[in-house]
């Protein structure tokens with residue numbers, strides 16, 4: 001979110017975020033394992049995207065199971081190498097693409113997926129907006145100061161570990177019906193719900 005969005009986010013109580021440190025080497029293998037299992041369960045297709053809905057949901061569930069979601073963390077996040085090169089919260093603006101809502105941006109691939117999801121939802125009468133997207137390191141520090149760390153009962157990730165710091169997470173601003181739509185369809189676009197207590201927080205895990 002932009003700095004000017006901080007107050008607004010607090011006002012609608014959609015702060016958060018997930019607190020798991022991201023360990024790239026480990027999470028790559030966990031995700032691969034989950035997807036391998038999901039592929040077997042779905043009848044052998046090699047991609048999640050070709051198995052609309054069901055497989056993505058299975059993969060999401062398995063990812064959670066494999067990586068231990070439940071302690072306030074996100075499980076695994078497959079951080080693209082081009083982002084790892086810069087670091088969490090240090091992503092160059094050129095790698096972040098506007099998503100058509102205020103100043104919000106995501107990593108370009110995630111932004112395109114989000115835009116497609118939002119457009120398809122709109123075509124079905126569902127409005128999807130967001131209250132937060134990419135979050136710089138300084139913004140993560142600010143959020144942690146105001147909302148407290150997850151491990152202490154708050155909502156903020158340890159600065160430098162938030163999925164928002166990779167441009168891979170959005171905090172949705174949707175109606176209950178809208179959230180139901182995203183829960184039914186988000187996986188098709190690579191978005192998964194990852195964090196207990198934060199139904200607004202969705203991460204782009206890609207459609208491999």
Ligand SMILES: [Zn+2]
Pocket residue numbers: 015016017018132164169170171200201202
């Ligand atoms: Zn979030």
